[in-house]
Amino acid sequence: MIDISFGPQVCGDVTTGGASREWLVTDGVGGYAMGTVSGLRTRRYHGLLVVAGDTPATRNVGLVSLDPAVLLPSGAQVRLGAHEWSSGEVDPRGFELLEHFALIDGVPRWRWRIGATVIEREVAMLPGRSCVAVVHRLVAGGPVQLDLAAVCTWRDAHGERRSDGPDLRVEPVGQGAVVEGAFRLAGPGWSPQGQWWLGVHHREEATRGLHPDEDLWYAGRFSGALERPGDTVSVLAWADQLDVEPMPATDVVAAARRRNRQVVAAAKPVDDTTATLALAADAFVVRTAAAPVEVVAGYPWFGAWSRDTMISYEGLFLCTGRADEGRELLRSYAATLSEGMLANTADTGRVEYNTVDATLWFLHAVSRHVTVTGDTDLGDELLPALHSVVGAHLAGTRYGIVVDPADALLTAGAPGAALTWMDARVYGVPVTPRIGKPVEVNALWVNGLAGLAELTELAGQDATELWRLHGRALASFRQRFPAPELGWLHDVVDAPAPAYPLGGAAHHDDDLLRPNQLLAWSLPYAPLEPDPQTLRRVADGLLTPLGPRSLSPDSPGFAGRHRGGPADRDGAYHQGTVWPWLTGPYADACRRAGIDVDDLFTGIDGHLREYGLGSVSETADGLAPHRGTGCPFQAWSVAETLRVRRIG
Incomplete structure (x- = not known):
């Protein structure tokens, strides 16, 4: 410690x-x-x-x-x-x-x-x-x-x-x-x-x-x-x-x-910092009257959010010797699927199915669990639920979430909805609606199809149709998202043009520099091989000592301070605010590209003594000195930092 x-x-x-x-x-x-x-x-x-x-x-x-x-x-x-x-x-x-x-x-x-x-x-x-x-x-x-x-x-x-x-x-x-x-x-x-x-x-x-x-x-x-x-x-x-x-x-x-001490020992930390993070991770894994195992997204004001839970899964459970509890959690979440979707949260007082990516992160979490632990029994047990997810997305589910038959990519959007992790609203209006085909959603879709195909084959079943669908989505992703003239990937393709309402005839591709594209290079079955030069361009625009910003400072609408009343904070939430959890995808992409990341964690290591002691905050200001904001103790920030620190 x-x-x-x-x-x-x-x-x-x-x-x-x-x-x-x-x-x-x-x-x-x-x-x-x-x-x-x-x-x-x-x-x-x-x-x-x-x-x-x-x-x-x-x-x-x-x-x-x-x-x-x-x-x-x-x-x-x-x-x-x-x-x-x-x-x-x-x-x-x-x-x-x-x-x-x-x-x-x-x-x-x-x-x-x-x-x-x-x-x-x-x-x-x-x-x-x-x-x-x-x-x-x-x-x-x-x-x-x-x-x-x-x-x-x-x-x-x-x-x-x-x-x-x-x-x-x-x-x-x-x-x-x-x-x-x-x-x-x-x-x-x-x-x-x-x-x-x-x-x-x-x-x-x-x-x-x-x-x-x-x-x-x-x-x-x-x-x-x-x-x-x-x-x-x-x-x-x-x-x-x-x-x-x-x-x-x-x-x-x-x-x-x-x-x-037992929690730390069970995680088998590689150094004092990962020991500290392992203990921090323990705070988020709870047992409640409503669920045998649940994840608190952040202290002091969050409850359980499925997206946060699934992004945090590997760090909280597989990196800390808690695979048995993780198995229990994945089984309980599979039982809650509705129309091929996980509920986003019940923190608002009602169960809300209004996220396009949480279910895809669930596919990823199950795949990682089986890969890391060898627990093929769980993979076999959850296969029908996972196949139902793909079927529902092919047929179409809530909020216009559907696979486009023309290119096998996933599209989503509905008036007033913000379905991706960039889900902040001000007075009910999404700040970043990202209607169309978001880059990280489709990276997760490609990744999820490949992971599910492998689980299907491990169960002795035919995965030909899954591999075919994966191949189409992969080819479309590689064709649609790169923007050579920019030096990075489009954030959303087939988005409604600003002059047209949702459902209008004209579309455009959003070229703002955001960190969502990191998933296109970081996931186990990522659709693209990372290019060092592209990653350096992304880092030059986004990287801070506490992780990537959500928008580059030279972009219109950039907000460098996550401060003020609820409307001010929500308006800045994904418009330049730093998100430490994105350090995980960035580190993965760099390692795949052969870029050394040994010095990447220095800022976060110091942060462990600055805000939420021994933990990692939800967010930080996009401008120096990058003061911690949001929840001082945040599950996915801790989990992703722990996961990629253990690899090093």
């Missing part, structure tokens, strides 16, 4: 230092604890107990914080918590006493120094349960008394709760209380309080153009003595089996650390 630790200069800086670096621990069932190095909550999503519902997308924030206050022998009280208020004031300022923060085997540890008194805090979640342990240990000095203010809410993770609504119900139970009938707190010296804290401010929500303030409920206070070094004061919070207290908090920390 790489060293992720910071001293007082970073911990105590709540402008660009400790408040901009975030930590995450997960429970394996879709919930998490998350915050910043400084202890300052900057997002509505930050909390010590964030509880998943039936799906990872339905989360509630419960225990927000445990604010420490140390009573010294002199009678002085020193507060170690940190909150920002709607007035702009930051109080208390416990980060000013932080001398160290570290991630040790994935467990965050803070160390405060108050003169001769040193106190550490560790936070860990119990694997497989919605339970968090917060352990405070006296390292030096003492005796002191430690009070812990339990600050709570119970609301949707995407929203906020106000004092103009009902007070939180807090019922005393044992050594603690049950809050809202939803989660339980347990620890020493519980003293009920009951008070609203008004106007707690989340600066990151303000930056994102969302409502930044909420009110929190001071439910009560725990209190214990730290008399000599090694003494602990611990609190547990959990949201399942409320009548059964989990193991002691110190045992939870030990169990989490032990499991994290």
Whole structure:
């Protein structure tokens, strides 16, 4: 594991230092604890107990914080918590006493120094349960008394709760209380309080153009003595089996650390960086009430998205020793196919079948699983489902997704729809509709046909028609997509001309320089052999230290900053924003072309200490210094980085 630790200069800086670096621990069932190095909550999503519902997308924030206050022998009280208020004031300022923060085997540890008194805090979640342990240990000095203010809410993770609504119900139970009938707190010296804290401010929500303030409920206070070094004061919070207290908090920390080491060992990392990425990958693989194995697309606000899951599949499962879980996931996804399509997501509150590429990534994931593991039994089992995908695409399915009989390429498009991974919309209007025949979709189509033909032959069945269809699509791809006058590939061919509405008579080929073409050279059955000169042209226009941009800076509509309110961010999402997951296809294409990529990962390696600690962000600004944006912890960014790092 790489060293992720910071001293007082970073911990105590709540402008660009400790408040901009975030930590995450997960429970394996879709919930998490998350915050910043400084202890300052900057997002509505930050909390010590964030509880998943039936799906990872339905989360509630419960225990927000445990604010420490140390009573010294002199009678002085020193507060170690940190909150920002709607007035702009930051109080208390416990980060000013932080001398160290570290991630040790994935467990965050803070160390405060108050003169001769040193106190550490560790936070860990119990694997497989919605339970968090917060352990405070006296390292030096003492005796002191430690009070812990339990600050709570119970609301949707995407929203906020106000004092103009009902007070939180807090019922005393044992050594603690049950809050809202939803989660339980347990620890020493519980003293009920009951008070609203008004106007707690989340600066990151303000930056994102969302409502930044909420009110929190001071439910009560725990209190214990730290008399000599090694003494602990611990609190547990959990949201399942409320009548059964989990193991002691110190045992939870030990169990989490032990499991994290096992996760890393099972991945057989080739160096400290891949060990760190293997542990980061573990956060995204969860078991929920709705699915035996599922993938969280990103923390803190995403649930499960099929496209993200299938792009991440090899990195999350095959590169980490989790092929058995992966097998389970692929089988469960195959059972959900409808009209030859995987659902995109249910995060929106309804199941949506509105993606052209997720199903093709599913074909790729199954093919890779069988190729890497030799699990031909799974290939045989899923063959009927995979053949039904091809049949549905030949016949035509939702949103105009159909194989063009003239050239065997896949075309897609419908008014108001954005079907590719470049799916952002502003006020319901797609920013990059990419109607027609997108380059990466057809690279996946060619790749999928070849992979399915091989699986068919492995099962002892005739694949002649699949190979024939593959041959036609391959020939058409090689004819239609290269643009020698540009030096790269068209992004979309047979797109509606700007002067014509969808369905008009005129079409054109989109020649904007985008990274989607990388799949035409990177996939196992890629339609084109990569040319070093072409790849260098693509890299010159798109490559940054954190991966390729989604649009070259000299293109019309380029947006170099992924900032502002929802409309601003969605407008920039695929118009120049950097996507680290694309480092995977770029590295594959370069290796196939004989280009050395040993120095490709330097920027991402540094990024592991800059934003989502030990992980890779969803996106980054297209312009220097390429600050991380979007989810700090993103599945496909981690998975693809891990996959191509292991090859090296």
